[in-house]
Amino acid sequence: MQYLLMLNTAESYFAGLSQAEVGKTMAAYGAYTQALKDAGVFRGGERLQATATATVVRAKNGKTSVLNGPYAEVKEQLGGFYLIDAPDLDAAIGWAARCPAAEHGAVEVRPIWSM
Amino acid sequence: MTPEAEDAAHAAATRVARESYGKLVAFLAARDRDIASAEDVLSDALAAALAEWPRRGVPANPEGWLIVTARRRKIDAMRRGRVADEASQTLRLVAEELQAAEDAGPLPDRRLALMFVCAHPAIDEAVRAPLMLQTILGLDAAAIASAFLVSPATMGQRLSRAKAKIRLAGAPFRIPEREELPERLDAVLEAIYAAFAYGWEQAFADDPRGRNLAEEAIWLGRLIAALAFDEPEALGLLALMLYADSRRAARRDDAGRYAPLAEQDVSRWNLAAIDEAELLLRTASAKTRPGRFQLEAAIQSAHAARRHGGATDWPAIAALYDALYALTGSKVVAVNRAVASAEAYGEARGLALLDAVAAEGALETYQSYWAARAALCARAGRKEEAADAYRHAIGLEFDPATRAFLIDRLAELG
Numbered sequence: 001m002q003y004l005l006m007l008n009t010a011e012s013y014f015a016g017l018s019q020a021e022v023g024k025t026m027a028a029y030g031a032y033t034q035a036l037k038d039a040g041v042f043r044g045g046e047r048l049q050a051t052a053t054a055t056v057v058r059a060k061n062g063k064t065s066v067l068n069g070p071y072a073e074v075k076e077q078l079g080g081f082y083l084i085d086a087p088d089l090d091a092a093i094g095w096a097a098r099c100p101a102a103e104h105g106a107v108e109v110r111p112i113w114s115m
Numbered sequence: 116m117t118p119e120a121e122d123a124a125h126a127a128a129t130r131v132a133r134e135s136y137g138k139l140v141a142f143l144a145a146r147d148r149d150i151a152s153a154e155d156v157l158s159d160a161l162a163a164a165l166a167e168w169p170r171r172g173v174p175a176n177p178e179g180w181l182i183v184t185a186r187r188r189k190i191d192a193m194r195r196g197r198v199a200d201e202a203s204q205t206l207r208l209v210a211e212e213l214q215a216a217e218d219a220g221p222l223p224d225r226r227l228a229l230m231f232v233c234a235h236p237a238i239d240e241a242v243r244a245p246l247m248l249q250t251i252l253g254l255d256a257a258a259i260a261s262a263f264l265v266s267p268a269t270m271g272q273r274l275s276r277a278k279a280k281i282r283l284a285g286a287p288f289r290i291p292e293r294e295e296l297p298e299r300l301d302a303v304l305e306a307i308y309a310a311f312a313y314g315w316e317q318a319f320a321d322d323p324r325g326r327n328l329a330e331e332a333i334w335l336g337r338l339i340a341a342l343a344f345d346e347p348e349a350l351g352l353l354a355l356m357l358y359a360d361s362r363r364a365a366r367r368d369d370a371g372r373y374a375p376l377a378e379q380d381v382s383r384w385n386l387a388a389i390d391e392a393e394l395l396l397r398t399a400s401a402k403t404r405p406g407r408f409q410l411e412a413a414i415q416s417a418h419a420a421r422r423h424g425g426a427t428d429w430p431a432i433a434a435l436y437d438a439l440y441a442l443t444g445s446k447v448v449a450v451n452r453a454v455a456s457a458e459a460y461g462e463a464r465g466l467a468l469l470d471a472v473a474a475e476g477a478l479e480t481y482q483s484y485w486a487a488r489a490a491l492c493a494r495a496g497r498k499e500e501a502a503d504a505y506r507h508a509i510g511l512e513f514d515p516a517t518r519a520f521l522i523d524r525l526a527e528l529g
Binding site: 001003087088089090091092093109111 | 235237283284285286287289
C-alpha cells in the first residue's frame with residue numbers, strides 16, 4: 001500500500017539552529033531518504049518552501065479568489081512529504097517514526113486512495 | 116428429513132455460529148482486512164446453513180462449509196462490483212484459499228491477530244473493546260451499545276468507522292513482535308476484561324449471548340496468557356477472571372437472592388478454578404512486574420482465603436486497593452477502596468474516602484457509590500443519609516435480585 005508521510009514542523013525550528021546543527025539535521029534527512037530508497041519503499045518526497053510563500057486559491061460560483069498565506073494558521077505546518085510503498089500500516093508507522101521530523105514535529109501517515 | 120433431524124441441524128448451525136464466529140471472521144478478513152465484508156458474507160453463509168442443513172444434513176466439517184460458502188458469496192459480490200480489474204487478482208487468491216479450505220483440516224485460528232487489529236493504537240481507544248466483542252463474538256451493535264451506555268446508532272457508527280479505518284489504512288492482522296508486545300497487549304487485555312465485565316453483569320439476564328460472554332472472555336484470556344507467556348499482566352487478568360468466575364454459583368442463594376461476597380456460602384465456590392487462579396497469580400508475581408490486573412487478582416485472592424474457614428484480611432485488602440488506586444486513579448477502585456478501608460479501620464475512614472470520591476462529582480448515575488455509601492452510613496447509625504443513599508442506589512440498579520437485596524436493606528433501617 002502507498003502512504004503519504006506528511007511532515008508537520010514548526011517553521012521557526014531551523015531558524016533556531018546553529019550552522020552546525022542545521023548541517024546535522026540535513027544529513028539526518030539525507031540518510032533517512034537514502035534508507036527509504038535502499039529499502040525499496042521510496043516513491044517520492046520533497047521539502048516545501050515556507051508558508052510565507054503559500055497562496056490559497058478557491059473558485060466558487062465561477063469566481064476565483066486568491067489569498068495570501070497558508071490554508072491554516074497553525075503552529076506546526078506541512079513542511080515536506082514522502083510518498084512510500086509499505087506492506088501495511090505498521091510498516092508505514094515504522095518509517096514515520098524514523099523520520100527526523102517525528103523528533104522535532106509530527107508526521108501524519110495517510111493511506112493513498114487507490115483507484 | 117425428520118423434524119428431529121431438522122432440529123439437530125438447526126442446533127448445529129447455531130452452535131457453529133456461536134463457537135466459531137470470531138474464528139471465521141478472522142479467517143475471512145485476514146487477507147484484505149475487510150472486516151465488514153467478512154461479517155456480511157458470513158452472515159449470508161449462516162443463513163444459508165440454516166436453510167440447507169436441515170434438508171441435506173449437517174456437513175462433516177461445518178466450519179469449512181461456512182468458509183467455502185462465505186468465500187463464494189464474496190466472489191459473487193466482487194464480480195457484481197464495478198472494480199473488476201482490481202478484483203481479478205484477489206479472486207485468484209481467494210480461489211486458491213477456497214481450495215485450501217476445502218482440502219483443509221481444522222481452520223487456522225487467527226483470532227488473536229484479529230484482537231490485535233481491534234486494539235491497534237491507530238484505532239480509537241473507546242471503540243477497541245466494542246470492536247473485539249463484535250468481531251470475535253458476533254455481538255450486534257445494539258447489545259454492545261447497551262453495555263457501554265451509548266445509543267445503538269452511535270455504537271454502530273463508531274464500529275463501522277473503525278472497520279473502515281482498518282481496511283483503508285491497512286492495519287495488519289498480525290501478532291506484534293516481542294518488543295512491542297507489552298504495550299499493545301494492554302489494550303487487548305482491557306478489551307477482554309470489558310467483555311468479561313459485561314458478561315458478569317448479564318449473568319442472570321435473559322439474553323444468553325451476554326451470559327456466554329464471561330466464558331468467552333475467559334477463553335480469550337487463556338489464549339492470550341498462553342501466547343504472551345512472559346507477560347505477567349496477561350496471567351493476572353486470567354487469574355482475576357477465574358477468581359470471579361469461581362464464585363458464579365454463590366452469587367445467588369437457593370432462593371435466587373443476591374448474596375454479597377462477604378456473605379457468600381463458601382461451599383458454592385469452585386475450588387478448582389480458585390486453585391488455577393492462585394497458581395497463575397503466583398507465576399505472575401514471580402516475574403516482579405506488578406500491574407493493574409495482578410493487583411486486582413491479589414485482592415480476589417485475599418477474599419478467596421475465606422474458603423479455608425479463616426476471617427478476611429481486610430487491612431491487606433485495603434492496602435492492595437491503595438496501591439491499585441495509586442496506579443489507576445479509577446472511580447470504581449476508589450469506591451471499593453473506601454469499602455475495604457471501612458472494613459479494616461471503621462466506617463469513619465471509609466466514609467471520608469467516599470466523600471473524596473463525591474468531591475470529584477458526576478455521581479448522579481453512579482450506582483456503586485450510592486450502594487457503598489448506604490451500607491457505611493447504615494453501619495455508622497446515620498439512618499437518614501443511609502435511607503437516602505439506598506433510594507439512589509435502588510433507582511439506579513439494573514439487576515432485579517440486587518435491587519431486591521437493596522430494598523430489603525432499606526426496609527431493615529426501620
